[in-house]
Amino acid sequence: MSEAADPRIHRPHVARNRAPILDVLRRVLPGRGLVLEVASGSGEHVAYFAEHLPALVWQPSDPDPEALASIAAYRAAAGAPNLLAPVLLDVSAPRWPVERADAVICNNMIHISPWSASEGLMASAARTLPAGGILYLYGPYKIDGRHTAPSNAAFDRTLQAQNAAWGIRDLADVAALAERQGLTLTGTVAMPANNLSVIFRRG
Numbered sequence: 001m002s003e004a005a006d007p008r009i010h011r012p013h014v015a016r017n018r019a020p021i022l023d024v025l026r027r028v029l030p031g032r033g034l035v036l037e038v039a040s041g042s043g044e045h046v047a048y049f050a051e052h053l054p055a056l057v058w059q060p061s062d063p064d065p066e067a068l069a070s071i072a073a074y075r076a077a078a079g080a081p082n083l084l085a086p087v088l089l090d091v092s093a094p095r096w097p098v099e100r101a102d103a104v105i106c107n108n109m110i111h112i113s114p115w116s117a118s119e120g121l122m123a124s125a126a127r128t129l130p131a132g133g134i135l136y137l138y139g140p141y142k143i144d145g146r147h148t149a150p151s152n153a154a155f156d157r158t159l160q161a162q163n164a165a166w167g168i169r170d171l172a173d174v175a176a177l178a179e180r181q182g183l184t185l186t187g188t189v190a191m192p193a194n195n196l197s198v199i200f201r202r203g
Contacts, residue, residue, distance in 0.1 A: 007069040009042035033102030039109040043071030050083035061089035092120035114165035126181035
């Protein structure tokens with residue numbers, strides 16, 4: 001009888017960006033509380049963050065069954081008591097399975113999803129966060145309608161060839177969408193590989 005295949009998904013970019021992301025999270029997240037990660041993907045990020053920020057409780061989530069299996073496997077390997085079992089969460093659903101969180105983070109989702117996913121993220125994050133709560137986003141963005149690097153422009157073309165509803169968003173459009181839900185852009189941090197950390201605070 002053969003052994004079951006390892007369900008863990010490996011994303012090479014995680015090893016490159018997790019430490020710079022962690023540096024920003026250390027500065028912007030609360031000292032204690034529950035952090036909901038939306039679209040956790042493979043689960044590599046959240047396992048790393050839980051290990052390095054042990055005073056916070058981490059709740060991973062994803063809509064994809066394969067991703068949920070990968071997250072659960074990374075959680076089992078990490079053995080971190082502050083890393084909760086993943087939950088099925090569709091960002092566009094009118095209600096999320098996690099109703100309150102002290103912070104919400106979302107890495108590399110906005111450009112690989114339709115705009116309706118961003119609308120759902122902002123609306124539900126505003127309901128989930130307390131006053132002063134942080135929404136943290138990471139990924140590539142256009143600034144004033146322009147890509148920040150030729151590599152981002154090429155990536156954007158690749159994304160839209162895969163799905164016409166995908167693509168790198170303009171930061172001003174994302175900020176305006178957030179503002180309509182009472183989430184104010186408080187800062188951005190330039191990251192490796194022409195990405196941005198984008199921080200919103202609920203009023």
